[in-house]
Amino acid sequence: MRGEMEDSGFRAIEFDGHRLRLIDQRLLPATEYWLEIPDAEAAARAIRDLVVRGAPAIGITAAYAAVLAARECRGDSGAWNDALDRLERARPTAVNLSWAIARMRRCAEGPGGVDPDALLEEARRIHAEDIEANRAMAQAGAGMLGDSVGVLTHCNTGSLATGGIGTALGVIAEGWRRGRISRVYADETRPWLQGSRLTAWELARLEIPFRVIVEGAAASLMAAGAVDWVITGADRITANGDVANKIGTCMLAVLARHFGVRMMVVAPSSTVDPNLPSGASIDIEERDPAEIWRAAGIEKVPAGFDSYNPVFDVTPGHLVDCIVTEQGVHSPPYRFTVPGAA
Numbered sequence: 001m002r003g004e005m006e007d008s009g010f011r012a013i014e015f016d017g018h019r020l021r022l023i024d025q026r027l028l029p030a031t032e033y034w035l036e037i038p039d040a041e042a043a044a045r046a047i048r049d050l051v052v053r054g055a056p057a058i059g060i061t062a063a064y065a066a067v068l069a070a071r072e073c074r075g076d077s078g079a080w081n082d083a084l085d086r087l088e089r090a091r092p093t094a095v096n097l098s099w100a101i102a103r104m105r106r107c108a109e110g111p112g113g114v115d116p117d118a119l120l121e122e123a124r125r126i127h128a129e130d131i132e133a134n135r136a137m138a139q140a141g142a143g144m145l146g147d148s149v150g151v152l153t154h155c156n157t158g159s160l161a162t163g164g165i166g167t168a169l170g171v172i173a174e175g176w177r178r179g180r181i182s183r184v185y186a187d188e189t190r191p192w193l194q195g196s197r198l199t200a201w202e203l204a205r206l207e208i209p210f211r212v213i214v215e216g217a218a219a220s221l222m223a224a225g226a227v228d229w230v231i232t233g234a235d236r237i238t239a240n241g242d243v244a245n246k247i248g249t250c251m252l253a254v255l256a257r258h259f260g261v262r263m264m265v266v267a268p269s270s271t272v273d274p275n276l277p278s279g280a281s282i283d284i285e286e287r288d289p290a291e292i293w294r295a296a297g298i299e300k301v302p303a304g305f306d307s308y309n310p311v312f313d314v315t316p317g318h319l320v321d322c323i324v325t326e327q328g329v330h331s332p333p334y335r336f337t338v339p340g341a342a
């Protein structure tokens with residue numbers, strides 16, 4: 001066993017009941033700067049501009065933003081629902097955003113209507129449930145690892161992407177604490193560099209040794225036998241276990257299956273969308289192509305230099321060896337159902 005906690009205690013979202021504050025993830029790792037978010041419009045901008053990102057984190061942010069909107073709208077449910085519509089449009093792929101907003105709308109259907117105090121309790125429940133789900137997934141996922149394994153993770157799935165210790169990165173932190181992980185690789189995750197900027201920053205705070213690689217190095221690393229598990233998060237998991245996640249995840253899953261490396265996806269139930277039968281109909285977010293050039297240090301793009309910037313892809317469920325949620329470890333063939341459905 002190493003150390004006593006897989007939790008650095010860091011949290012990316014703060015709401016004291018009055019002020020919503022987010023660490024500006026665009027500036028990490030160089031600068032730790034907290035933005036105060038005064039209203040729902042500012043929260044929608046923060047989600048859209050990736051001040052805050054990560055499926056559970058944007059859901060929790062939206063839940064607190066719904067409280068701010070309720071205070072602004074003073075009981076006007078039409079104005080409040082319009083504000084929630086704008087929040088929901090901020091990013092299309094992560095189901096947690098619409099899931100959290102749907103929970104807040106259901107809370108307002110109660111006798112109190114658009115009651116800021118009742119909504120604040122619901123937002124805090126959403127946040128607390130995610131913190132607990134993170135802990136449960138870290139334990140369940142770490143229990144799947146063998147001894148002295150090498151892991152490769154993609155994008156960022158830690159405290160910056162969730163309400164607690166993280167999803168995939170929570171498993172890695174717990175696996176490290178148990179002494180089961182001997183090598184941690186984090187790929188850069190272009191173009192926004194969530195891996196080399198954010199996961200590196202989190203692992204350093206956790207004092208877990210790691211090495212950053214370019215995505216292109218994944219195949220040779222697996223061929224050399226350095227990787228036993230690819231462990232990622234998710235933004236939307238459909239009924240059959242198809243996984244929408246950061247662009248490049250499907251590439252890693254195909255490589256993993258080819259090289260006999262196992263693939264673990266770690267996500268809370270709030271990331272599962274059982275209403276979608278498969279990943280074919282997931283709305284994949286495309287972002288400004290300039291993000292690609294910016295990652296290469298090119299601010300002024302020469303004429304005729306075109307690019308295409310989808311920021312998620314869909315990994316077929318059959319390439320995923322296990323999906324870890326707070327309810328436990330799921331194995332293929334996956335059948336996620338609507339809670340309470342026959």
Ligand SMILES: CSC[C@H]1O[C@H](OP(=O)(O)O)[C@H](O)[C@@H]1O
Nearest residue numbers: 053054055155161233234245246
């Ligand atoms: C723990 S969910 C993290 C999930 O969200 C990331 O996307 P983005 O950084 O664009 O919000 C990525 O897909 C991660 O796996």
